[in-house]
Amino acid sequence: MAAQSKERLSRIREENAQLEAVLSGMAEGVMVTSAEGRILMVNPAFKRMMDVDAWCLNKRPIEVVRNHDLQSVVDAAIDSAPSLHEDTVFDLTLEWNQRIFQVHLTPVRIGEQLHGVVAVFHDMTELRRLEQVRKDFVANVSHELRTPLTSIKGFVETLLDGAMEDTAALRRFMTSIQHHADRLQALVEDLLQLSSIESGRYEVEFTSCRLDRVSERVAEIFAKQVDRKQLALSLRFETDRPARGDPELMERALSNLVDNAVKYTENGGSITIGTEERVDEIVLSVSDTGPGIPSEALPRIFERFFRVDRARSRALGGTGLGLAIVRHTMELLNGRAWVESRLGEGATFYLSLPAWTENEPSEDEQSEVTGRPARTPGESVGETTTGGTT
Ligand SMILES: Nc1ncnc2c1ncn2[C@@H]1O[C@H](COP(=O)(O)OP(=O)(O)OP(=O)(O)O)[C@@H](O)[C@H]1O
Ligand SMILES: [Mg+2]
Structure with missing residues (x-):
């Protein structure tokens, strides 16, 4: 009997050590709360993300993460736990450290009884920033391409509408068209150069x-x-x-x-x-x-x-x-x-x-x-x- 208990204890210790290693090695932040919504455990990544230490244990999420949205979602998950069977996924923007997280919230149940919730925090700040840079880039390129193109089209239409008969006007418009075509060419060459450098293909x-x-x-x-x-x-x-x-x-x-x-x-x-x-x-x-x-x-x-x-x-x-x-x-x-x-x-x-x-x-x-x-x-x-x- 004593030998069995000893073996079970050592197995539990081993499992705990494994769990700890997994949690420590995770890039995502993990926060586990009790059924009362008090923080029971956080992993090192969470501590780094939220700039907290052991003092956060036993506190409410709002006291640690300083955000009402997170607290409401945790409260809602606990209140609706009996009917809640799926993860709650939401974006969390923290003004105080200017970071954006995607949070996965899962109720922890043993049988029908709620034991708390687990929240996993993925830091999306860099990804969102890159998405914004890409969107701005596309918007800028489109704008820069459209401006000379609109001018070229305008000049061509005026020429076709009759201005072509006037030699002086023809020369003036053709010069402007050339100027805008040069701009387009310079832009496209710059873009190609930038993309060849950025692509990493340039040896x-x-x-x-x-x-x-x-x-x-x-x-x-x-x-x-x-x-x-x-x-x-x-x-x-x-x-x-x-x-x-x-x-x-x-x-x-x-x-x-x-x-x-x-x-x-x-x-x-x-x-x-x-x-x-x-x-x-x-x-x-x-x-x-x-x-x-x-x-x-x-x-x-x-x-x-x-x-x-x-x-x-x-x-x-x-x-x-x-x-x-x-x-x-x-x-x-x-x-x-x-x-x-x-x-x-x-x-x-x-x-x-x-x-x-x-x-x-x-x-x-x-x-x-x-x-x-x-x-x-x-x-x-x-x-x-x-x-x-x-
Ligand atoms: N020597 C400089 N003195 C003052 N302002 C400068 C100088 N060099 C760059 N700038 C400013 O920095 C901006 C960005 O320069 P950049 O060379 O990237 O673009 P650009 O000269 O406008 O266009 P491009 O070089 O693509 O033809 C310029 O528009 C200008 O406002
Ligand atoms: Mg320049």
């Missing part, structure tokens, strides 16, 4: 990457636009140590920054592209004497479709995707992108890459091995590597 060839050379190439590409706006573009290289990256992708990222600097800086202003070495990283910077960026816009500046002044940026042919492409490119290259700016005091955008380590072959040595010549400044003029934003 980066990490090589030694001289950011001073990348800068010289980009400066050449923008030489004409810089001249047209009578801007002073200077290069200030404090290091020629190579970084670990992809020269082609860096050229595109830098082109986006220089495109912005040229676009947003008033005639006669100045732009400086520089390189410097910091601890284990090489930093590329683009400073301008343009209008600067208001502090409230800084945290959002790298978001897709974000523009400080929508009308002004659109008038300049911008789609608001350039900096999003820059950010994603830098993530792909294990680097970083950031900005420092104050309204009215110009802006400085930075791109940084890990430094190339000594024992890896340099850009020149690699091109000897692969047979691909290292490009010299000026050679890339006319190449279509300006990120589709110019």
Whole structure:
């Protein structure tokens, strides 16, 4: 008899240990209440989610989760327990920690008698945020595509209605159609570029990457636009140590920054592209004497479709995707992108890459091995590597 009890006890202990391990390992929060609606047990995930500790035991859910909806659902589940045979599933939004949970509530019954309820909390915050980002993205893309399309259709209709007979009007309308078609093309190219970077299908060839050379190439590409706006573009290289990256992708990222600097800086202003070495990283910077960026816009500046002044940026042919492409490119290259700016005091955008380590072959040595010549400044003029934003 004693041996039997001992065996049963040890089996119960074993089962308890297993249950505890399962509950501890769960990513979902679990809360078990008594038939009176007092908390009997919570798992570690629940404690983390609600930022509580052992003090929550024996309390009512509302005292711990600080939400009336949850308390009402638990009360309702207990009150209607005899007739309740299915789980209750509902969304719970907690204002105080800005999280959204999907909660599954199940009555615990032994025979006909209610022993309490079990609530399982799935954190849906990130999923809902991503859903919102996707919805916003689709809405933005549709809007950006519709605007030039509507204009093109309008011009074509006016032409077909008779304006075509007037040669001057024909030329004017055709020029406008071309302008809007260019906008559509730029948008589609930016979208394709962004999606190819984001899809993870883009295979980066990490090589030694001289950011001073990348800068010289980009400066050449923008030489004409810089001249047209009578801007002073200077290069200030404090290091020629190579970084670990992809020269082609860096050229595109830098082109986006220089495109912005040229676009947003008033005639006669100045732009400086520089390189410097910091601890284990090489930093590329683009400073301008343009209008600067208001502090409230800084945290959002790298978001897709974000523009400080929508009308002004659109008038300049911008789609608001350039900096999003820059950010994603830098993530792909294990680097970083950031900005420092104050309204009215110009802006400085930075791109940084890990430094190339000594024992890896340099850009020149690699091109000897692969047979691909290292490009010299000026050679890339006319190449279509300006990120589709110019
Ligand atoms: N150097 C800068 N000075 C002032 N504002 C800037 C600068 N660079 C970017 N911005 C602001 O950030 C916004 C986002 O820039 P981004 O390059 O992503 O888009 P865009 O230039 O409007 O369009 P796109 O680059 O897709 O043609 C711009 O619309 C502009 O308001
Ligand atoms: Mg831009």
